[in-house]
Amino acid sequence: MTRRVFRYVPFSVEQDATAEPEYEAHCVSGDETECGVESGAYSDPGPVEEWQRRHTQETGHRRYRRNFGDYAVVRPLACGGAS
Numbered sequence: 899m900t901r902r903v904f905r906y907v908p909f910s911v912e913q914d915a916t917a918e919p920e921y922e923a924h925c926v927s928g929d930e931t932e933c934g935v936e937s938g939a940y941s942d943p944g945p946v947e948e949w950q951r952r953h954t955q956e957t958g959h960r961r962y963r964r965n966f967g968d969y970a971v972v973r974p975l976a977c978g979g980a981s
């Protein structure tokens with residue numbers, strides 16, 4: 899039996915500060931088909947919540963699916979370049 903030996907290198911996982919996170923939501927209200935209207939993506943949750951309030955006020959829809967996305971960078975910790 900062969901074994902592959904990987905050298906263990908510790909990594910850190912950090913949020914990429916150069917890329918803005920994204921917040922968005924879409925309406926999942928509706929009986930048989932979802933309404934599906936989308937807020938669009940924002941770098942801040944505020945406008946998304948504002949959009950939800952407005953959409954609820956206009957349509958009475960109250961259920962949303964929210965998505966959050968960000969970017970991550972993995973860096974080796976050992977002998978790290980101080981960048």
Ligand SMILES: [Zn+2]
Nearest residue numbers: 925927933959
């Ligand atoms: Zn809706």
